[in-house]
Amino acid sequence: MKRLLIILSLTIVTLMANAKSPLISVEQFFDGRYNNEKTVNTFISKDNGIYFRMLQVKDNPAIVKKFAETLAKEKATATRYFEQTGEGGKSTIVKISNNGETIDVGFQQDPSGKSATLFIRGSEKAFK
Numbered sequence: 001m002k003r004l005l006i007i008l009s010l011t012i013v014t015l016m017a018n019a020k021s022p023l024i025s026v027e028q029f030f031d032g033r034y035n036n037e038k039t040v041n042t043f044i045s046k047d048n049g050i051y052f053r054m055l056q057v058k059d060n061p062a063i064v065k066k067f068a069e070t071l072a073k074e075k076a077t078a079t080r081y082f083e084q085t086g087e088g089g090k091s092t093i094v095k096i097s098n099n100g101e102t103i104d105v106g107f108q109q110d111p112s113g114k115s116a117t118l119f120i121r122g123s124e125k126a127f128k
Contacts, residue, residue, distance in 0.1 A: 025070045026105055054119040064116040071107045101126035
């Protein structure tokens, strides 16, 4: 009986852990920390149940580097990701599934590493 209770408890804990919403690391950049930064433009929108957030950075390699490092961590939780590197710079799209929906995280960095665009897009259900 004791063994059955332990197995049942472990099963419940495992299910709860898997049902937990994914932690999207790049979401931290949309907390307002760059609102007074002249090199960063922020765009946040909610339309027809779709969230869209974007940060554009111009001539600030320190912030671009933070974005790139944080996005690299997103690959661990991604269901799919795409990368492309060329003359125009580097582009990455990371797809993360949650609640049967997909959250897209995108990053495009210019070749100099000084400017970039970061975005998050998904349905409201995906962020719950």
